[in-house]
Structures are given as structure tokens and as C-alpha cells.
Amino acid sequence: METSQNIGPVVLLGPPGAGKGTQAKRIAEHYGIPQISTGDILRGNVQRGTELGLQAQALMARGELVPDDLVCDMVAWRVRDVDCECGFILDGFPRTARQAGWLDAFFESEIFENSGGGKWCLPIVIRIDVDYNQLVKRLTGRRTCLANGHIYNVYFQPPRIPDICDVDGSPLIIRSDDREEVIRERLQTYDVQTRPVAEYYEQKGRLVPVNGDLEVGEVTGQMFWVIEHRDGNCL
Numbered sequence: 001m002e003t004s005q006n007i008g009p010v011v012l013l014g015p016p017g018a019g020k021g022t023q024a025k026r027i028a029e030h031y032g033i034p035q036i037s038t039g040d041i042l043r044g045n046v047q048r049g050t051e052l053g054l055q056a057q058a059l060m061a062r063g064e065l066v067p068d069d070l071v072c073d074m075v076a077w078r079v080r081d082v083d084c085e086c087g088f089i090l091d092g093f094p095r096t097a098r099q100a101g102w103l104d105a106f107f108e109s110e111i112f113e114n115s116g117g118g119k120w121c122l123p124i125v126i127r128i129d130v131d132y133n134q135l136v137k138r139l140t141g142r143r144t145c146l147a148n149g150h151i152y153n154v155y156f157q158p159p160r161i162p163d164i165c166d167v168d169g170s171p172l173i174i175r176s177d178d179r180e181e182v183i184r185e186r187l188q189t190y191d192v193q194t195r196p197v198a199e200y201y202e203q204k205g206r207l208v209p210v211n212g213d214l215e216v217g218e219v220t221g222q223m224f225w226v227i228e229h230r231d232g233n234c235l
């Protein structure tokens with residue numbers, strides 16, 4: 001990992017299976033800033049059987065969204081951590097118009113005030129665009145490392161040994177919401193609730209689309225270019 005560079009917040013938008021998690025890990029590694037995945041935090045809570053996990057579990061299993069208030073509180077708590085000072089990657093947040101409005105208000109009220117001289121800049125918002133049929137194939141083929149969340153795909157990025165993580169030797173699992181009927185529901189939820197979020201940022205002139213149909217490394221290259229050529233540079 002490189003030492004942290006102050007790239008400010010990065011928001012990754014895109015449908016389920018677009019590659020948000022895959023790319024967030026690469027950006028995090030390259031710039032030394034944390035990935036904040038609302039999906040991972042929620043799954044962690046489900047696994048530990050917390051109050052939040054109990055509220056989220058059935059909704060996630062059906063491919064529906066968890067209530068805005070719960071998710072916004074979770075994000076507010078996480079981004080105040082000291083490791084977020086030089087930036088962070090929001091993977092899977094915001095996902096509704098209300099979450100996007102909340103995030104803008106949050107940046108204005110909290111981060112700019114506490115930033116000690118304008119260290120922060122507005123988030124750069126990157127949307128990963130991928131063909132629908134490709135999304136379904138990516139999600140049905142996904143395997144995730146149980147211990148540390150490393151991501152594989154039986155069609156596109158298979159592990160060296162089937163069902164074993166190359167990095168830490170943990171078993172690879174199929175996420176419970178990667179069943180075909182839930183995948184269709186998640187993609188529909190994205191269309192109805194999250195597509196307007198992209199439009200919201202587009203109207204503000206803050207949305208940068210990237211072609212997510214390309215090979216993983218090529219998508220990462222586009223991401224780095226966008227981050228390093230942003231307006232109102234944080235670098």
C-alpha cells in the first residue's frame with residue numbers, strides 16, 4: 001500500500017455487480033484510504049446478530065434497501081474515524097435521493113467545518129456502467145472470501161484453487177443475495193431507487209461515468225485518471 005494521498009471522498013455508484021467493491025479495494029490500496037462499503041458493514045452486523053443486523057437481514061435477503069436513517073447513521077459514524085482524514089471511498093452509498101441529500105448536507109455541516117483549513121473537497125462521484133446481461137453473469141459467478149472479503153468470479157477472475165481464496169486460504173462463499181430471483185429484485189431496486197441518485201449528481205455536474213464493461217485493470221485505469229484529473233483538486 002502507498003502512503004495516504006489526500007484525494008478526498010470518492011462515491012462509487014453503479015448497479016449490483018458493476019464492480020464497485022472490486023474497484024473500491026484497488027483505489028483504497030493505491031491511495032491508502034479506506035473503503036466504506038455499506039453492504040459489507042450491514043453483512044457484518046447480520047453475521048454478529050446485532051440490533052442493526054436483525055433489522056437489515058430480511059430486507060437484504062429480499063434484495064430491498066435498508067431504511068435510510070439506519071444507513072446514514074452508520075456512515076456518519078464511520079467517516080468520523082481518523083483513517084478517513086485523507087479521504088475514503090463510499091461503496092454502495094448513497095443509494096436513494098434521501099441518502100444523497102443527507103450526504104451533501106453532512107459534508108457541508110460537518111466535514112468542511114472540522115477540516116482544519118479546507119483539507120476536504122466535495123466528493124467525486126463515479127458511476128460504473130455495465131451491460132445488464134453481464135451484471136447477471138458477474139453476480140451469479142461471484143465468490144467471496146469468508147475471512148477478508150476478497151472478491152473472485154468463476155467466469156472472469158477464478159481463484160487458483162476452486163473455492164479457496166488465493167490471498168489467505170479461506171473458503172469462498174456465495175453471497176445469499178446472489179440467487180437469481182434476488183439478483184433480479186436488486187437490479188430492479190437499483191433502477192427505481194438509485195438511478196435517480198445518479199441523475200441528481202448529473203444535474204449538479206458532478207457525475208463521471210466510466211465504462212465498466214472492460215477488463216478489471218482497464219476500469220481501474222479509468223478510475224485513477226478520473227481521480228487525478230478531478231475539478232477542485234484535493235491532491
Ligand code: AP5
Binds near residue numbers: 019021022042060
Ligand atoms: P451491496 O453489498 O452494496 O451490494 P450491491 O450494490 O448490490 O453491489 P454488489 O456488492 O453486489 O456488487 P459490486 O458492484 O460491488 O460488484 P463486485 O465488485 O462485487 O448491498 C447489499 C445489500 O445491502 C443491498 O441489497 C441492500 O439491502 C443493503 N444496502 C447496502 N447499502 C445500502 C444503502 N446505502 N442503503 C440501503 N440499503 C443498503 O463485482 C461483482 C462480480 O463481478 C465479482 O465476482 C467480480 O469478480 C466481478 N467483476 C468485477 N469487475 C469485473 C470486470 N471489470 N470484468 C469482469 N468481472 C468483474
